[in-house]
Every structure is written in structure tokens, then in C-alpha cells.
Amino acid sequence: MAKHKTPLLDQLESGPWPSFVSDIKQEAEHRHANPDGIEYQIPVDVCDDLLGLLEMSYEDGETHWKHGGIVGVFGYGGGVIGRYCDQPQKFPGVAHFHTVRVAQPAGKYYSTEYLRKLMDLWDFRGSGLTNMHGATGDLVWLGTTTPQLEEIFWTLTHDLNTDLGGSGSNLRTPASCLGQSRCEYACYDTQSLNYAMTLEYQDELHRPAFPYKFKFKFDGCPNGCVASIARSDFSVIGTWKDDIKIDHDAVMGYVKGEFAPNAGAHSGRDWGKFDIEKEVVALCPTGCMSWDGSKLSIDNKECYRCMHCINTMPRALHIGDERGASIFVGAKAPILDGAQMGSLLVPFVPVEDPYDEVKEVVENLWDWWMEEGKNRERIGETIRRMSFQKMLEVTGIKADPRHVQEPRTNPYIFWKEEDVTGGWERDINEFRKRHQR
Amino acid sequence: MAFISAGYNPDKPMEGRISDIGPRKFDEFYPPVIARNKGKWLYHEIVEPGILMHKAESGEEVYTVRCGGARLVSVTHVREICDIADKFSGGFVRFTTRNNIEFMVESKDEALKLKAELNSRKFAAGSHKFPVGGTGAGITNIVHTQGWVHCHTPATDASGTVKVVMDEVFAEFGAHNMPAPLRISMACCLNMCGAVHCSDIAILGYHRKPPLIDHEYLDNLCEIPLAVAACPTGAIRPSKTEINGKTVNSVAIKNERCMFCGNCYTMCPSLPLSDKEGDGLVIMAGGKISNRISNPKFSKVVVAFIPNEPPRWPTLAKVVRQIVDAYAKDARKYERLGDWAERIGWERFFEKCDLEFTEHLIDDFRDPAYYTWRQTTNFKW
Amino acid sequence: MAIDMSTAKQQVVDFCNSKSKTKFYFNDFLKVFPDEKARDVKKVLTALVQEEVLEFWSSGSTTMYGLKGAGKQAHSEGED
Numbered sequence: 001m002a003k004h005k006t007p008l009l010d011q012l013e014s015g016p017w018p019s020f021v022s023d024i025k026q027e028a029e030h031r032h033a034n035p036d037g038i039e040y041q042i043p044v045d046v047c048d049d050l051l052g053l054l055e056m057s058y059e060d061g062e063t064h065w066k067h068g069g070i071v072g073v074f075g076y077g078g079g080v081i082g083r084y085c086d087q088p089q090k091f092p093g094v095a096h097f098h099t100v101r102v103a104q105p106a107g108k109y110y111s112t113e114y115l116r117k118l119m120d121l122w123d124f125r126g127s128g129l130t131n132m133h134g135a136t137g138d139l140v141w142l143g144t145t146t147p148q149l150e151e152i153f154w155t156l157t158h159d160l161n162t163d164l165g166g167s168g169s170n171l172r173t174p175a176s177c178l179g180q181s182r183c184e185y186a187c188y189d190t191q192s193l194n195y196a197m198t199l200e201y202q203d204e205l206h207r208p209a210f211p212y213k214f215k216f217k218f219d220g221c222p223n224g225c226v227a228s229i230a231r232s233d234f235s236v237i238g239t240w241k242d243d244i245k246i247d248h249d250a251v252m253g254y255v256k257g258e259f260a261p262n263a264g265a266h267s268g269r270d271w272g273k274f275d276i277e278k279e280v281v282a283l284c285p286t287g288c289m290s291w292d293g294s295k296l297s298i299d300n301k302e303c304y305r306c307m308h309c310i311n312t313m314p315r316a317l318h319i320g321d322e323r324g325a326s327i328f329v330g331a332k333a334p335i336l337d338g339a340q341m342g343s344l345l346v347p348f349v350p351v352e353d354p355y356d357e358v359k360e361v362v363e364n365l366w367d368w369w370m371e372e373g374k375n376r377e378r379i380g381e382t383i384r385r386m387s388f389q390k391m392l393e394v395t396g397i398k399a400d401p402r403h404v405q406e407p408r409t410n411p412y413i414f415w416k417e418e419d420v421t422g423g424w425e426r427d428i429n430e431f432r433k434r435h436q437r
Numbered sequence: 438m439a440f441i442s443a444g445y446n447p448d449k450p451m452e453g454r455i456s457d458i459g460p461r462k463f464d465e466f467y468p469p470v471i472a473r474n475k476g477k478w479l480y481h482e483i484v485e486p487g488i489l490m491h492k493a494e495s496g497e498e499v500y501t502v503r504c505g506g507a508r509l510v511s512v513t514h515v516r517e518i519c520d521i522a523d524k525f526s527g528g529f530v531r532f533t534t535r536n537n538i539e540f541m542v543e544s545k546d547e548a549l550k551l552k553a554e555l556n557s558r559k560f561a562a563g564s565h566k567f568p569v570g571g572t573g574a575g576i577t578n579i580v581h582t583q584g585w586v587h588c589h590t591p592a593t594d595a596s597g598t599v600k601v602v603m604d605e606v607f608a609e610f611g612a613h614n615m616p617a618p619l620r621i622s623m624a625c626c627l628n629m630c631g632a633v634h635c636s637d638i639a640i641l642g643y644h645r646k647p648p649l650i651d652h653e654y655l656d657n658l659c660e661i662p663l664a665v666a667a668c669p670t671g672a673i674r675p676s677k678t679e680i681n682g683k684t685v686n687s688v689a690i691k692n693e694r695c696m697f698c699g700n701c702y703t704m705c706p707s708l709p710l711s712d713k714e715g716d717g718l719v720i721m722a723g724g725k726i727s728n729r730i731s732n733p734k735f736s737k738v739v740v741a742f743i744p745n746e747p748p749r750w751p752t753l754a755k756v757v758r759q760i761v762d763a764y765a766k767d768a769r770k771y772e773r774l775g776d777w778a779e780r781i782g783w784e785r786f787f788e789k790c791d792l793e794f795t796e797h798l799i800d801d802f803r804d805p806a807y808y809t810w811r812q813t814t815n816f817k818w
Numbered sequence: 819m820a821i822d823m824s825t826a827k828q829q830v831v832d833f834c835n836s837k838s839k840t841k842f843y844f845n846d847f848l849k850v851f852p853d854e855k856a857r858d859v860k861k862v863l864t865a866l867v868q869e870e871v872l873e874f875w876s877s878g879s880t881t882m883y884g885l886k887g888a889g890k891q892a893h894s895e896g897e898d
Contacts, residue, residue, distance in 0.1 A: 008748040012597055013562035015604030020507040020596045022560035027511035039441060047511075050586070057585035057594065058747040061713030065589040066706050070875050074450040075867055077874040077881045083587060099587065099878075103460035108532040111466045112519035115530070119512040119519075128512040132532050135582060135630050142509070142587050147440065150450070154443040157455035168874075168881030169844065173460075177534070181463075181471050182491055182499065182541075184478040191463045202457035207867075208874070208881035209844050209860040222728035226534050229733050230635035230726050262771075264483040265573030268614035271770045283771060285730055308729045308771070314480040333629035335698055336669040338805055339735055341635065370856035375666070375843040376880055451868070628879065658890055662839040703877040 002028070003045055004052030008059065024051055027128045038124055042093075042145050046127045049093030050143065053085055071098050071146050073153040077208040079164030080149055097143040100126070100152060101165035103198070104139050106191035107178040117160055125152050136215065137175030138165035163202075169212050171204040176218035177225040184314065185307065186220030187238025187323040188351035194218050196355050197362075210366070211373030211382075221319065222307050228328070228342070233379050234362060235328040235342040236351070240320035243300040244309070250316035251276070251296045262312050280309050324350045327361055329391070330380025340380040343388070345395065347402045361395055368394040387414075468529040468541045470499045486611050487569035488548050500548035501541050504555045504567040505578045505603070505610060508536040509586060509596050517558075517566070525551045535578045535620075537571045570611035574618055576761070577610065579603060581623035582630050584642070590699030591625035592642030592716040593745050598753060599623050602640065605754040606761060616768040616777070619761065620725075627698055637774040638760060639721035639736045640753065644697035646715035647690055651707035652678050656686040659705035667704040670694045718743040720756055723775030723786075731776050737783070739790070741797035756792070763789040782817050820853060826862045831871065831885070840888035841875050847883070 002025070012021045028047035031040065043049070053064050069082025081099040088095035102118070118139065122128060127143035134140035144152065156162045165173035174197055177183070179190030197216055198205070204214075217228030220238040228235035253259045254274055260267060261274045276296070281289045288302035289309065296316075298309075310317045327349055328342025349357045365379060368391070373382045383391050392399055401407075417424045446452055464472065474493035481491045489501040506514075518538060522530040525547065526540040533539060540555075542548050555567035571577035579602060582588065584595030602621060609615060622633040625642035633639035655661070665673050665688065672694035678687045688708075701708045720743065724736030739760070743752050760774075767789055768777035778786040787794045800806035833850045834842065844856075844863070851859050863883060866872040873886045 010562075011748040012600050013560070013564060015600065016565050016568065016607045017600055017603035017610075018505065018507045018566055018568065019560055019562065019564040019600060020509040021600075022562045022564055023507060023509070023511045023514050026560065027513050030511075030513045040438060041441065043438075054585055054594075058597070061716060061745050061747065062711035063585050063589060063591050065585075065587060067589050067703055067877065070873055072874055072876065074454075075456065075864075077867075077876065077883075081876060081878040083589070097587070105461045105466055106463040108534075109463060109466040109468075109471075110530055110532075112522045112528045112530065114461065114466065115515060116519050119515050123512045130510055130512065130515065131508050131583075132506075132510050132515065132536065132538075133508075135580060135632075137534075142583075150445040150447070151441075151443045154445040157458060158444065158453075160461075161458065162461055163456070163458045167878055168876040170881065175534070178531070180476040180478070181467060182475075182478065182501070184480055184491070186476075189476070195460070195463060199459045202459055205459075206457060207860065207864055208883075209856060209863075211843070211845055212880060224726045224728065224733070227632070227635065227726045230724075231632045260482070262573070263481050264485075264613070265618075266613055266770060267483070267573065268486070268575070268612040279770065283730055306728050306730055311729060312771070314482075318479075331632075333624075333632040333634060335628055335700075337803060339632075339634035341733055341735070367856070370844075371848070373845070375845050376669075450870075630879070660839045660841065660889065662837075663841055703879070 002051075003048035004055060006051050006055040009051060009055050021051070024129065031128060041125045041148055041151075042127065042143075046093040046097075046143060047129065049091035050097075050127065050129070053087060053091045053094055056087065056090075065097075071149060073149055073164065076164060076206045078167040078170040078206060081167055083143070094143060096145045097127070098146065098149065100141040100144065100149070101134065101138040101167055101173065102141060102156065103163045103165045103173055104133055104137055106174075106176050106194040106198075107181055108133065108137075109178075109181070114160070118162075121152065121155050121160070125155075136165070136172050138173045164206070166205045169208040169210045170206065170214070171201050171210070172213055172215045173205070174198050174216035174218065175226055177220050179218075179220040183220060185223060185238075185310065185319060187240055187319055188220065188325055190218040190220045190238070192353065193236065193351055193355055193358065196353065197358070200359065201362075204366070209370060211369065212376045212378050214366075214379065222305055223311065228331075230331050230341055232331055232342065233329065234365070235331060236325045236349075236358065237328065238323065238325050238351075239305055239348065240323045241348060242320035242322040244298055244303065244320060245318040246296060246298065247316050247318075248295060251313060252294075254313050254316060259313075259315055263314050280312055283308055324348050325358075327358070329365065330378070330383050332378040332380045337381060337384065340384075342380075343383070344403055345391065345397060347400060364395045365391070466529060468499070468527055470497055470543055471541065473497065474499070483573045483613070484545060484548070486572055486575065486613055487552060488545075489572060490545070497543075499541050499543060500545055501539050502548050502551045502555065502569060503533070503537050503539050503571050504569045505537055505571055506567060507596065507600070508581060514566070521551075521554070521567075525554070533571075533578075535571070535580050537578050538567065568607070568611060573613040574615045575609050575611070575613050576606045576615065576619045576621065579621045579623050582625045584625040588625060590628065590702060590710075592644045592711070593625050593718055594747065595623055595625045595642075597748060598640055598718070598750055601750045601754050602757050605758055609761065615765055617771050617773045619764070619774060621757070627696070628700075633721070634735055635724040635726050635733060636736050637722065637725065638757060639724065640757075641719040641721060642716065643719045643742070644699065644710050644712070644716050645742070646710060646712045647672075647692040647695035647697065648699075648701055648708035648710040650687060650690065651709075652685060652687040653680050655688065655705065655707035658707050661686060661688060664688055664701050664705035664708060667700045669698060669700060670696055673701055713745070717745050718750075718753055720753075720760075722760060723778045725773050725775055727773075730771065731773070734775050736775075738798055739787070739792055741795055759792065760790050763791075784817055821851075823862065823865065826851065827866055827871070830862055830866060834872075834885045834888070841882040841884040843880075843882055
């Protein structure tokens with residue numbers, strides 16, 4: 001028998017898509033039945049009370065949660081987010097319901113042995129409700145009380161060799177695509193760079209010293225499966241400099257219909273016979289491809305590696321061998337000056353252990369932003385306020401036409417004195433020798 | 438419920454403390470076939486919706502079965518995932534950026550068996566636990582935020598709106614019948630902790646009323662300078678006000694400057710802004726992340742406001758359906774939703790999707806607004 | 819850094835006590851030490867957190883520093 005009636009939420013149990021309401025109910029029942037005899041460290045009816053509180057929000061059309069707080073583990077400024085409900089008498093199980101962010105393995109592979117241990121810990125000391133995973137990438141554990149935080153951290157670090165993730169004005173938990181582990185498009189080992197950068201910058205991740213949050217995301221290719229160009233202050237996207245490799249026999253395989261185009265991604269509809277001219281050559285945004293009826297040619301110098309042809313014929317076309325990455329800086333969600341995507345800062349950087357070239361760019365950016373950034377200003381906004389040129393200066397990178405979509409349309413260049421022959425100091429009397437008053 | 442300590446001593450927090458160790462190393466958790474072939478994959482194929490096959494130089498194949506799920510999952514549910522992984526995929530499992538679950542096996546037979554098994558598992562009330570799909574030119578899982586489940590500034594619920602929309606597009610999740618991948622994302626307020634600004638379709642919670650001011654308690658619960666500093670538009674200033682004949686310190690808000698972000702409420706619980714009538718949803722469309730064919734692009738606001746209609750948000754589901762159907766019917770193969778809208782023109786987009794264009798959809802927020810107005814005779818009737 | 823750690827720590831505490839608010843952004847402390855690098859200022863703050871003089875306050879999206887126990891919010895949630 002459910003503790004609270006939830007007629008509105010119950011309507012979210014119908015329909016085919018997995019119902020989070022059914023799952024929370026399942027967990028509520030599990031906690032009451034407690035088949036494994038667990039000595040639950042937070043109220044047994046925490047899931048019932050969460051459903052009750054949520055039902056109230058569904059009635060009211062308003063949230064019942066309040067602000068953050070001081071809670072956290074000792075010495076860390078992130079990883080825990082305080083959460084309190086505004087109806088603690090009615091729903092004591094969730095009166096204090098703090099979030100814990102746990103660092104996920106890069107690429108989000110797990111062994112069941114490890115995953116079970118994580119779940120056992122959260123079952124014992126928390127609500128038993130999680131997000132797999134949060135928007136930034138962490139394992140998110142929803143709801144525990146303050147006394148449990150240090151205990152959870154102790155078990156995580158001592159028994160599970162796992163740390164907390166980032167929150168607040170910190171480096172946030174970095175995230176990457178699965179990269180070379182299972183993808184032929186990956187131009188560098190995204191998981192390895194992700195792991196190396198995460199370990200290198202543990203202090204930045206746990207102890208806030210930034211004006212605001214800072215996110216790293218690592219995409220293996222321009223398809224961008226972790227959305228780094230939209231969702232990270234520092235986005236590393238795999239690329240290459242040499243030629244796309246062509247297997248001409250396999251190209252013929254596609255033309256003859258032996259292989260499904262785009263790896264079979266369009267199999268649900270009859271789009272007609274594959275037409276390499278129309279579907280590959282004509283859609284190439286740079287017009288660098290041609291097909292003479294038997295042979296595909298690519299003018300690689302003019303290719304900008306959008307991935308369309310490779311995605312369409314993955315058996316026939318392969319990324320080049322001179323591989324590395326491009327670095328984009330400053331993506332963020334809309335607050336305050338509108339949404340931003342990452343802007344290209346480094347067109348090509350080699351990505352090889354120990355990744356010193358990548359780290360150097362990050363550290364130069366941080367030194368600048370930590371000194372100049374205003375409170376709650378993302379680095380993308382600092383760049384806009386202080387200019388792209390300033391970012392080039394602090395990172396020691398030379399301006400390149402690749403940095404812009406197009407040159408400026410106004411001539412209002414802020415010339416510096418040192419750029420102008422003879423400087424700005426002049427003698428008015430000398431001027432008056434040539435011009436009357 | 439006796440308190441059980443794991444070993445932490447609150448009197449000596451630094452004693453035996455381990456910190457700054459980061460996550461577990463990713464390669465501890467590779468299935469053997471992945472460990473053997475990393476960096477040596479040749480190509481892939483989507484065998485059928487929800488099943489990917491990757492072929493390695495060694496000749497080995499890995500079959501990945503992908504299934505959807507709610508982002509909010511219980512430990513009981515995750516243990517069931519572990520049981521399945523133990524039975525079918527050697528005790529390994531992977532999660533995707535879009536909250537899907539992947540099991541990797543070494544033959545097509547095993548993959549098909551696993552797919553049948555996953556599709557057969559249901560919650561007590563009948564919804565799927567692990568619907569297989571989310572591949573190719575279809576609609577995959579929605580990335581989203583916390584909403585009313587766990588956040589203090591949401592203008593709507595995230596899990597509920599996502600459930601409703603995924604129910605609506607369930608057939609498209611398990612099929613490859615879109616012109617190109619269609620990515621939906623959801624954020625429950627304009628702070629967008631789930632950055633939804635580059636999605637084919639974005640669902641965004643939005644407040645429309647400035648905060649209430651709880652003058653009587655404000656000075657007891659909040660630090661006024663922090664509340665003032667929290668406002669990104671400088672709409673809040675300190676002020677004094679009279680309550681029951683007593684002058685109290687409080688704040689004043691210039692309502693016309695409020696952009697409804699809730700940052701003040703974050704710092705000051707005496708400035709709540711949630712409101713049943715005020716809050717609802719904005720629909721944006723036409724964004725993308727991939728560089729394929731066209732550049733990454735932002736989503737555009739196509740519906741200024743949809744009221745919150747819990748628990749099933751019927752208007753939201755209907756609007757998403759209209760956009761998806763118009764796109765599926767009209768777009769060319771490989772054409773993303775935003776590329777389609779640009780090709781036919783946004784005036785045609787509104788017509789084909791049967792959406793009303795209102796003045797709210799014309800940008801008036803700061804500098805970039807001008808660049809979205811039309812400065813050409815090239816428009817359609 | 820140019821000045822010694824104990825002087826720097828005292829300056830931080832004095833700064834916190836001199837203001838009408840109890841929570842501060844990291845950047846606020848840079849103004850206390852205009853000649854120091856941000857990374858060095860961070861070391862002072864980290865040491866004060868370790869000594870339980872300062873504590874963090876987090877909204878989830880931003881983090882602030884404050885003297886331990888100062889402010890109004892902790893009390894209202896019974897967390898002090």
C-alpha cells in the first residue's frame with residue numbers, strides 16, 4: 001500500500017516508454033520489503049516521500065525544492081549539492097535530500113562487479129535513486145542526508161577507488177565519447193585524454209578558484225557525439241590533415257547496392273536505390289568530390305572533413321592517418337548574453353600522451369580567466385568582453401583565417417600604439433608649422 | 438536505523454583521508470573484445486534498429502544492443518541491468534551520453550536473443566524497461582535535467598515531459614524512418630544545465646513571472662547583498678519596506694528587467710518565482726551539433742509558450758508530433774531538421790508544421806537580434 | 819607568494835569580517851591581494867578550508883567561500 005496517493009503521477013505509468021514513476025515505486029516497495037536485511041541509513045520511506053512531494057508539484061505546477069547549501073565533504077568545494085524540500089513536515093523522508101556527483105569512468109563502460117558495489121553503497125546510504133548519468137557526465141545520486149556524505153566519500157575512496165565529480169565554480173567532471181574503443185571515426189584516444197586531464201586537474205575539479213564553471217568535453221571526430229562544441233568551455237574535437245583513405249572496391253559495393261549506405265541508418269524507409277552522385281558527391285559541402293561512373297576522387301586539399309561521405313560509406317572511406325584535434329573555446333548555455341558555441345582557437349594540436357600541448361593551452365586560458373573573469377562569467381563571455389585578439393595574446397597563438405567565418409565587416413580596429421609607425425606621441429608645434437590655427 | 442560508520446572520524450577529518458584520486462580508469466571495464474580491438478576498428482553496420490555491428494581489422498565483430506531508459510533509475514533497476522549483463526554480455530555494460538544502455542556481445546545470434554529479452558521486460562504497470570532502439574535515422578533518447586524531481590528553479594518537470602514525448606515518438610525510437618537522426622533535448626529552466634541550445638527539437642521550461650518578495654522574512658533568511666549580486670540584469674536593489682507597522686530591510690525588483698532565471702532564488706529563498714500560471718514550456722527547433730554537411734547551429738524558438746499540463750502535457754506532445762511529422766514527410770534523405778527548415782525557409786516551416794508565428798519569435802534580446810531580421814527580398818509567399 | 823602564509827590568512831579572515839555579507843566569490847579575494855597570482859591566493863584559501871576556518875557554500879552552479887558558521891541559511895535548515 002503506497003504511503004501517498006499519486007493519481008497524477010500514476011498516469012505516467014501508462015505508455016510504452018520506461019516509466020520513472022514505476023521505477024520509483026518499485027524502489028519504494030523494495031525498501032519496504034528489504035529482502036537483503038539492509039540497515040538503511042536514511043529513512044526507509046524516502047522514495048514514497050519523493051513521490052508524494054512530486055505529486056504535490058504536479059498538482060501545484062510548482063517546484064518544492066529549495067536552494068543549495070554548505071553541505072559537502074571536507075575540503076572539497078564541489079561534488080555535493082545541498083537540497084532541501086519546502087514541505088519537510090509532510091515529507092520528512094526527503095526534508096534533506098542532497099545530490100552526490102560521482103566521477104564516472106571515461107566512456108561510461110562498467111563491469112557489473114563495480115556497478116553493483118556502487119549501487120550497494122547508494123542503497124545503504126542514500127535514496128536508491130540515481131541518474132545514469134547526469135548532463136555533465138557524472139553518476140548522479142539523488143538524495144541523502146548530511147551525516148551520510150562523509151561516509152559515502154570514505155567508502156568510495158577507500159573501497160571503490162572512486163572520487164566525487166565536480167559542481168559549482170570548478171572544473172566539472174570531464175566527459176568523452178567512447179572514441180577508439182569502439183569507433184572507427186575516432187581521430188585520437190578520447191578516453192585516454194579525458195582520463196589524463198581529469199587526473200592532472202584534480203585540484204581544479206575539487207577546489208573552486210574559477211569565476212564560474214568550466215567544462216572539458218572530448219569528441220573523437222567532427223560528428224560530435226558528446227556535443228563538446230555546444231556544451232563545453234574547452235572542446236577538443238578529433239581531426240586529421242592528410243587524405244581520406246578510399247577503398248575503391250568497397251565504393252563499388254555501395255554503388256552496386258551490396259552494402260547499405262550510412263551503415264543501414266535509413267533502413268526503415270524506401271529511399272530508392274543508392275545514388276552516389278546525388279547522395280555523396282552533390283551533398284559534399286566543399287564540392288571536392290567527383291564520380292566518373294566507376295571511380296570516386298577526392299580533392300583532399302579542399303575537403304574540410306565534415307564526415308558526410310565517411311558516414312555514408314563507412315566501409316569504403318576512412319579518416320586520414322595524420323591525426324590530432326582542433327580546440328574550440330567558450331561554449332555555454334544561454335545565460336546571460338545568449339547561447340554560445342565553442343570558437344576555434346587551435347586548428348590542429350597533436351594528441352599524444354602526456355598531452356602537454358593540450359594542457360598548455362588550457363593553463364594559459366585559466367591563468368587569464370582567473371585574473372580577468374568577472375564573478376559568474378563563463379570564459380566564452382570573457383572572450384567576448386575582452387576580445388578574441390586578447391585570447392590569442394594570452395595563449396600565444398597567431399591569428400589565422402581559420403579563426404573566423406569571415407573577416408570583420410567594420411573597420412573599427414583598435415590599433416595599438418606599438419602597431420603604428422612613429423607611435424602616438426607627436427609634437428603639436430611641429431604640426432603647427434604645417435597647419436595654421 | 439542505527440548509524441553505521443564506514444570509518445570516518447568527524448573529530449579528525451583528515452585522518453586516513455583519501456582525496457583527489459579521480460574516476461576509475463576506463464580500460465578496467467572494457468569487454469574483452471573491445472580491449473583486443475581498440476583503435477583497430479574498420480567499419481560498422483546497423484544490423485537492425487538497436488543493433489550495431491563493428492568490424493575490426495582482426496576480423497572480429499562486436500554486436501552492440503542499445504536500449505533506452507529513463508535517466509532517473511533506481512538501484513533495483515540498475516541491478517537488473519547488471520543481471521542482464523552477467524547473463525548475456527560477460528558482465529560488462531555501457532551507458533551512452535544520451536542515457537541509453539549498451540550491451541556488447543560477440544555474435545549476431547546472441548544480439549538477437551538479447552534484443553528479444555530486453556524488449557520483453559516490462560514494469561508492473563506495463564511500460565517497457567529496456568526498449569531496444571535509438572540508432573540510425575530515428576529519434577533516440579532525450580537528454581534532460583532534473584525538473585520538479587530535484588531542482589529548485591525548474592519551470593516544469595523534466596522526467597514527466599520526457600516520458601510523455603518519448604511515449605509519443607516511441608515508434609520512431611525503434612525504427613529508422615526519419616530523413617536523418619533527430620535529437621530531442623529537454624531543460625527545465627533557462628539556465629539549461631542540460632544545454633539544449635543545439636538540438637533538432639528542444640523543450641525548455643520557462644518562467645514568466647518575476648519573483649515574489651517575502652518581505653517579512655527576507656532579511657532573516659537572506660543576505661541582501663548576495664541576492665542583489667545574483668541578478669544577471671541588475672534588476673534587484675536593496676530597499677526598506679513597511680510590514681505591520683515595522684520598517685524592515687528587503688529588496689525591490691524592477692520587474693520589467695527580470696529575465697526569469699531564478700538566480701536570486703538560488704541565493705535567497707525569500708524570492709520564489711515558481712508559478713502555476715506563469716510557468717510553462719518553450720519549444721525550439723533546428724539546432725545541431727554535428728559538422729556533417731552543414732555547420733553546427735543553434736535551435737530557434739518556434740513556440741513561445743505552452744502551458745504546463747501535468748501529468749501528460751497533451752499540447753507539448755501534439756506540437757512535437759506536428760514538427761516530427763512535417764519534417765519526416767518533407768525533408769530529404771540526410772537532411773537534418775534545421776537544414777530542412779533553412780532550405781524551405783522558416784516561413785514555410787511554420788506553415789508545414791501548422792504552427793502560429795507570433796511577435797515573441799522575433800529576437801529582441803541584445804546585439805544578435807538584428808542579424809536574425811530579414812534583409813533581403815528573397816522570401817516566399 | 820610575496821607575503822607569508824600566516825599574514826595572508828589573517829588578511830582573508832579580516833576581509834570576511836569587514837563585509838556585511840558572509841559569502842564571497844573567489845575573485846573577491848583576489849582584490850585583497852592585488853599583487854598575487856590567483857593560484858597563490860587559492861593556496862591560502864585552501865589552507866583555511868583545511869583548518870576549518872573557511873567553508874564552502876554551493877548553489878550547485880556556483881561556489882562561494884565564507885567563514886565557518888557565518889550566514890543565515892545554515893541555521894534555517896538546522897545544518898549548523
